[in-house]
Amino acid sequence: MRDVAVVGFAQRQMPEFDGSPTCVELLVPVFKELYEQTGWTRRDVGFWCSGSSDYLAGRSFSFVQAVDAIGVIPPVNESHVEMDLAWAMYEAWLKIQTGEVDTALVYAFGKSSAGVLRRTLALQLEPYTMTPLWPDTVSLAGLQARVGIDAGLWDERAMAEVVNRSLTDAEKNEHAIRKGGSSVEELLARPMYADPLRKHDCSPVTDGVAALVLAAGDKAREVRERPAWLTGISHYVDPMGMGVRDLTRSPSAQRAGAALDLDGVEVAELHAPFSHQELILRRELGLGGDVVINPSGGALASNPMFSGGGIRVGEAATRIWSGEADKTLAHATSGPALQQNLVCTLEGKI
């Protein structure tokens, strides 16, 4: 296997982007920031891969228009996934492993606010017996949260503790769109929304873009004194139906974590769009009390569709670059109620 590291990361997040859902306007400055971080030009990028969905944009081929932000004369080596940035990164990691390229820039964009996000996401469900009911994302998460509450695996207080810690940590994150912790009591005093969820248990609808730069071996060392080496990466998926899996568990997250060496992880950035999902993930990944969870504030502070998972990788990498941690974990999720999960480890030394 080739040694591959994350060496660049940039992001833009906002509650409502006043511009085209192709997001070229946001991607151009993000790419510029990455050229500055790496010292590269676009010609130094061996492979490009983006993550986005036309269902979010409300137009066809939005990812083709987004390629304008790269500048593609002469043509570039490019691909696209209708998945989160973290899966675009996985494709780029594989591409580098084949030996065809040494470097990659992966990006994702989404204007969630153009439509009704929680409704649009019903289109990712089983189309015969689920989508026609339009079960929105918040409802599916509420069903999952209740199963765990009824089973005594967590309670509203434990969920509020996740929220309070996340919104407190988010105060230090300039990109977070919801921030400001208070107290567990104050959070619990707020009204129910989608009982058993309060609004703060659900990630805010977020527009935005994010991008990561990957490089192999010496290419990575040229960019950063301390590259964030991807020492493990794994992803699995659970069945689509809500009835055929134990919603208090995430077997795919467990399996993705079990495929990696998680010993010594100091910081974990978990992509949990709903507060109880962090509790599930901590258990499935076996993260003890000594692991710092989501110092960025996590997805409860902002969760741009298609970037939210990859941003976890970027945040985890940033802590390696700075020397703040020697080993970090990043997780990304996709699909309803933690259906699909990707886990990777990043390390300062290899």
Next chain:
Amino acid sequence: MSRTLSAPVTVAFDYTRSTGPVVGRFLSGLRDGVVVGGRTSTGQVVVPPLEFDPVTHEATTEFVEVSSVGTVTSWTWVPEPVKDQPFDRPFAFALVTLDGADVPLLHALDVASPAEVTTGMRVRVRWAAERVGHINDIACFEPLAPGETEASAPAAAGDEPVTGVVTRVSLDYQYAASPEESLFYRGLNEGRIMGQRCPTCQKVYVPPRSACPSDGTPTVEEVELSQTGTITTFCVVNVPFLGQKITPPYVSAYVLLDGADIAVLHLILGVPADEVRMGMRVKAVWKPEDEWAYSLENIDHFAPTGEPDADFDTYKHHL
């Protein structure tokens, strides 16, 4: 003036899907007022039946009729329903394990407030007035009345197996143009054709884009273009199609406006179709001003200017 123009857009499509034998069996059952599950290799009865066994991956062949009465295993309140959900007023989504099944089915539960739902409560299927072989043949679940143990089954509504299902998908957006596209459409609303010049390669794009596709550089310099241009290439449309606004034959052509580096596609009128040619000089013919909007349709068509044809060398790089 807002930074960008925006407008509501609805994207809609009726998805017509064949069901296959397993989902078809389930939907045929619903049409006939019966809930059908499938037995897995581990002996579990799953509703809706799985097409393939999750362990052995064999096709599901054993079907089991289960009760239309069951128990709520989880629920969530839906305070603000979204379009096309089973109710347009607050309701609950519930996971309900029907008697005779081992795993729950997702559907709506018709109650007036969250205080009326508990995990473990007994509920029954409320059948839709008209059943066609669709998941919405179950209108929803409703609480079982005190003392009630069995729900009476309605009469079967058909005899042919259900083989297809139509699901209407309609998504509403507020679609915003980019600032550059907004410049273009605002220009058209004033009878002007606006482009932008790339600061790197000096190419003039019309409509302007957020970044030069050659260089990835944002294009900032605004350029008002001539209303006169050259046909670089064209086709004679002879084939009728759905939504066609003009009776064939007519000519659709790329018009390279003087000063632009990208041609715009438009209609050519005022000349017989068989006389249109590459290099022909044309000019924009606008609709009456009171019909203008933020649209390229403000230009009704392009018509010949009568000038001599442009030399091939003047447009050969724009083909």
